[in-house]
Amino acid sequence: MTHTLLSADAGCLNADGFKIDFADCIPTEPHMRIHEKGVYGVSLMCRLMELIYNEAKRAKPDALINTSCCHPLFARFTDQARLHDTYFALRDSVRIMQDRAALFQAVMPGVSIDTDAGSCGSRRDFMRYARECVRFGVPDLYILNPIEDCALTAEDWEEIRAIWDAYRQAPKSGGRDEPD
Secondary structure: OHHHHHOOOOOOOOOOEEEOOOOOOOOOOOOOOOOOOOOOHHHHHHHHHHHHHHHHHHHOOOOEEEEOOOOHHHHHHOOEEEOOOOOOOOOOHHHHHHHHHHHHHHHOOOOEEEOOOOOOOOHHHHHHHHHHHHHOOEOOOOOOOOOOOOOOOHHHHHHHHHHHHHHHHOOOOOHHHOOO
């Protein structure tokens, strides 16, 4: 299945990679059986991420693997870390996401940051975050459809285009920080 999703071979989808959301949700149903004794919790999650990562890279060596786990054990299976969304009523997404980016960079040095713009509770906050997120990660448009209090104007979209153009043209530091 991974090959079909990622490969450029005929009949395959040639996707860029995987964005693995809420990676801490391991099935725990009573009928689930683990075939290796003593592997559970974080160890089991690492095994799952390793399997996904290795299979993805086998199918497409430059596949981007984006995960949500802010833990050094997952750094070797993560090309890009998603900061995740927050409660919409919190009106200072810039500070919150800067703090999260600092945590990820401390525990997973060199991993690119997906700024995940899904946390803004107002148009004003969304645009403020769009302007600032490029300072600590790769810009992201998580929500494209208008939501309450966050409908973007034509001028906002032009500003977002200019922000992304400037980001693409800015010199990159190289290594894993550099987006594709």
